[in-house]
Structures are given as C-alpha cells and as structure tokens.
Amino acid sequence: MKDVLKYSSFAFAGAAAFGLAATTALAETDLVVVSWGGAYSASQQKAYHEPYMAKNPGIRILNDDSSSEGLAKLRAQTEAGNVTWDLVDMVASDAIVACDEGLALEYDPDELLAAAPDGTPASQDFVEGSLMDCFIPQIVYSTTFGYRTDAFEGDQPSSIKDIFDIEKFPGKRSLEKKPIGNLEWALLADGVPVDNIYDVLSTPEGVDRAFAKLDTIKDHTIWWVKGAVPTQHLADGEAVIASAYNGRLFAAIEEEKQPIAMMWEWQVFDLDGWVIPKGGKNIEEVKKLVYFATDTQRLADQAKYISYGPTRKSSAPLVGKHAELGIDMAPHMPTDPKNAAKTLLFNYEWWADHRAELDERFQAWLAQ
C-alpha cells in the first residue's frame, strides 16, 4: 500500500509539473487551423502561416488536415460544447450548411477583412457573389476537363459537346461521382443556355433531360470520388477524358509532364475559404490572422505555390511565377480571361435545396 502511495505521489508531481509547463506555454496562443492537407495546406503554410508567425511571435499555428470531414467534426465538437478548432477551411457549399446549422460565425466583410491597397473596401474587392454570411473566400478553383493528347487523331476535344460525343471522341470518361456539375454539363451539352440551367433543372422534365443526356455516356464512364484519382486515370490510360480539379491537372501536366491537355470550356467555378467556428476559444486572435491571410498580397502569394486563383480582384495582377517551376502562373489560373471565357458558377442556394433529393436519384440512376 505504501508503495502505491509513493508511486501515486510521483505521478501527481509529474502531472503538476506537466500542468505548469502547459500554462507557461499558454502565454503564447495556439491556433488550430484545419485545412485539406497535401499541397494545398503547404501553400497556405508558406503564403499565410509562416509570415504571420514571423510577425507575431506569440502565435503558434497548428495544422490539422481534417477538412474533408470538417463539417461532421465541427458539428460534433459544437454539440459536445468543446470546439477545439479556431479556423476551418471549407468549400462554399459546406460553409453554407455550417452557417445554417449555426456552427460558424457570421461576419461583416468590411469590418473583418482588409481593404485593397488602393482603398477599395473588401466588400467591393472580392469577386461578386463570393462573400457569404459566414464564408470568407480565399481561392477560386474549378472543376474542368483534361484529356489525353495521344488519344485522338486530328481534332481534339474543345467543347462540352465533345465530352458527350462518343462517336467522335471514343474512349472512357472519368467523372466525379455526384450529381453536382455533371447535371449542369449534361444540360449545357444538350443545348440549354447557361442562364436557364437552374430553371430547367427545377422542373422534373429538366432533371429527366439531364439524366437522359448522361445516359448517352453512362456505359463509357468510370466514376471518381477522391480528387487524386481522375488524373491517375488519365495517366494510366484508364480514361481518355476526365473531369478534375484544375490544380490537380496542373500538377499532372506541368510537374509530372503527363501527355494531358486541358479543356476549359464550361469549367465549373467553386470557392474555397475560411469559416470561423462559433464556439472557438480564440476568436479575437483568429480574426487578426484572417485579416492578414486574406489581404491582397497574401492571396496573390498563395498562387505561387498552387494553381488556384485568388478571390480578390486586386490580387490578380500580383500573381507571379511558380515558386519552384518558375513558370508564369497567370495563364494557369481558372480566372485568367483566356480560360474563363465560358464558365459556370454553382448556384449554391439551389443545390442546398436539391442536393439530398438529387444525390439519391443519382445513386439510383448509377445502380440501374
């Protein structure tokens, strides 16, 4: 018994010493920033976190690569009343859900975000429609098409109609396994003007029409779930045309030198950005970080490391060369005027309404 007491008092002393160490460490603030991991987190680390920590020695930014489960985990933390995250990187559609669920902090753009260098307030400087109640936009990325340059003799795919044209461009397609994007593309290929897409999709006949168009390539399509897969399909020759995130295609083409080219017509824009969890413990500190990380220069800096476009108009002229490859990044941006002649921006509100229903319909269609 004595022994037990002796050991437990040791343990107590140890715990006390540990607690002491913890409190001294608390003199500086740890900010837990959740993002996607991989090349994307690396670009944020170099463009935002490292310069910020250099300027603010009291702040330590800890990366957590959980964004792919961000929504579910944030909800679990909020329900448990113990939010350990300070800042979460999310795609816009998830941010809308987080906002609706009361998980994220609402903010006033002109109060929280820096003005452009020429004094334009943030609410004017960010791309139209990108600022939302809880969502602080960071980058524009797009889902677009890549094709193997050695797959077709003569004409190469150049329009959305070609993607659905099995006769002219035979071979497997690799598409993302969800209705978002695919339904819009199907209608565009079927000749629906871009402004009417969501009106048509709001009718049962319109949905049928989109699925009927997808039917024409269903037997020639393999479906991907993880972002790294479509470029792998192209590289292996498993597919000749694939829809993929433009940053992944950039990496496959420029870094891995695969025989792949991009087809930008009707690329679908999507936004990715920050959300501040409502119950976070360091909200004031994290607001300062967000102010810094979303200013004009920082957003332009991120494009040096990854080919995603900044959401600030004032950042676009500052986009320079790739930090390692030394190539000009501007032509690889989805927002570059040459690439962005025909683009589609998701109607997030519409999808928030219809996602559940169409997901089920899409899965049932796949299983047929």
Next chain:
Amino acid sequence: MAQVEAAPGIMTTADGQPLKLSLQRALRRSKIRAMLLVAPLFLFILVTFLLPILDMTFRSVENQLVSEILHRSVPLLQQWDEKTGDLPPEDVFQAMVEDFKEGRENRTIGRVGTRLNYEVAGMSSLFRSTARKARRIKEGPYTDALIKANKRWGDVETWRLIKRESGTITLSYYLAAVDLRFGSDGSVQAQPENRQIYVKLFVRTLWLSTLITALCLVLGYPISYLLATLPTRTSNMLMILVLLPFWTSLLVRTTSWIVLLQQEGVINDLLVWVGIIADDARIRMIHNQAGTIIAMTHILLPFMVLPLYSVMKTIPPSYMRAAMSLGANPFTAFMRVYVPNTVAGIGAGGILVFIIAIGYYITPALVGGTSGTLISNFIAYHMQVSLNWGLAGALGAILLAIVLILYLLYDKIVGIDNMKLG
C-alpha cells in the same frame, strides 16, 4: 435421533461465525476484486461503444428541433385542421413571423430548414430566404406578408409538413431508410422509383458479405490445413506470408489491386500480350462488383485463416489415421472426421469475416465503382457529407438489427458455444 435434534442446524467456523456467511463474504470480496479489474474495460466499452450506438439510435427517431425552435407557432398549429385544405389562421402566421425573427437572431432557423429539407426539397431555401425578409415584417396582416416573402407559405403542403414533423419523435428517418415516405395526407407510401436505393443496397450488402465469406472459406481452408500440417519451419514461413499482408496498410493493399486489375493494368496487359484477349476487349475487373469481391476477399482472408489454423492445429493427426485404419477412404475420413472437428474454426472465421464485411466501406468506396458500393458507404455519406445524422442513425440501426438477427440464427443453428477463436 435425539442427537440430530440437539445439533444446531448451522455449521460454524472456528470463530463462531456461521460458515455460510463467512463463505459468502469471502466470495463477495473476490467478486468485487474481479469487477474492479474488469471495470476499466467495461467503462471503455461503455464510453466508446455502447453510448455512441445508443446516441445514434436515439437520433434516428429524435425530432425535437422543429417544435423547439418554432415554439410559438407549433402549439397553435395543433389546433389547425390540415385536412380542410385551408391555410392556417392569421395567428399562426403571426407566431411564425416571430419565430423567424427569434430564430434569425440566434441562428437556429436554418437548422429547421435543413431538417425539413430532408422531407421536401426546397425547404432549406424557403427558410433561409424567409429569415432574411421576416425582420422587415413589422405589422399584419401577417398571412399576406409571409406569402409575399415567399409564395410557398401560401401552399397548404408547407404547413402540413411542419405540423407532421413537429412531434418529438419521428419515423421519417426509418421510412426513408427503407425507401418509403409520408405522403402529403400523412399515409406511408413508396418513394418514387428513381429515388429508391437503400433496400437494394441492404440486399446487396448481405449478398456480397455472404459471398465474400464463402470465398474466404474456400480459399482459406486449404491454406490453414497446409499451415497446420506442414513441419513447423515451413509452416512458419507460410504463416509470415499470411500475416504480412495482414500487417500492410489497408489503403496500400486496395491501391495495389487497382494497379493489378484496371483495364490498362498488369493482368489485362499480360492477357493481351499472351494473346488470350484482344486489345480492345480488355476485361473490366475493377470499379464494379468484381473489384469489391476480389479486394475484400483478399483483405479479409487472414480473419478466416487464423481461427481455422488455430483449431486445426489442435486436431491430432492420429484421428485421420485411426479413421483410415478402420476402413474409411481418405475422402470419407476427411469429411466425417476432420471437417466436423474444424466446425468451431469455420464458425468463428465465418462470423468474423461476415461481420467485418457487412460494415466495410473504404475498399468498396475505392474499387466498387457503381455496382460495388455497400450500405456502409451511404452511412458514411450521411454522417460526413449530407450531415443527415438521423438517416445515418436509422440505416445503422437497421444494419445492427440485421446482424443481431443473423447472430441469433447462427446461435440457434450452429450454437455460439461451438465457436473457437484459438
């Protein structure tokens, strides 16, 4: 006779305590000690296993959200007769506007929209847009103002839905989990055919798990036999071959199958090169059911081999020799003497593989394509992407019920005592 009467009916220990009592005390002490030893494990299982299951099962019927947040309008709605086809009276509209103002203030109204959107598409944006406009509604008539804010408030269906989902308990999630739904008149009806998926997925999950278990048994039995009968040195070598993939990361193994089986993959290349198939007729072995079956059989094989091996190791070789010396041919001896002795291992391996297979989701998600995904993929989807935890809970509870029923059946037919893990 008199002696027996004189003796007290109770035996005592040396210190005069009744023996029974002191024995009980000693037993109780050791029982408490045993329980204390088990307590950490029990607590661990309670916190990480039982409570989460209970919580998710609770969520599959729990439905307090609507009545909690629309706390003014829901009680008033109860007096409204939804069958008349008339809109609710003005006071319901007024209460609703106030609920909206409060819900907008403390950011809760969006959750009601999300919740109702599980039932009828469009509710999410209805609530979001109304919340924005509601604070500008200062005075009545509220009916007109709300309908002006969004015309769906003039649709009786919207109000019927709110009334139907305002109870504290709902069956909607379970209905959705078996491809049913409430009609607008409150009756249970089938989902439209192009949205029916879950029943099909349950059937597919059960069928594929059974098939994979059978394949594991067919492949694992000879391997285990070999392991159990070979000399130790060789069998250790073989054992490493079984264990090595077992220790390798699941993702690595799954990805290697993709490399091997895809249409431009190693096996197809080989077949084309040898000339068995033409270059334009490459076989599809992955991104479909075949892919799921192959990869999962490979991944789950060790769970069959190990229990089988441990049981076979205990069967003395003399049994077979005895059977044959009594006149049985090798086949009869094997079927009538050896196999019955391994039933415990077959049962353990089978149930292990089957139960792991039924809840598998990473491998089917990666190699299953469209025809090889399982119900667990959808549970994961509703947990992580759609955040419809109620439906995830209902799907999970049904899966759990199926497993328990099968387990009881197994116990009835084979007997759970016959199971042996080693």
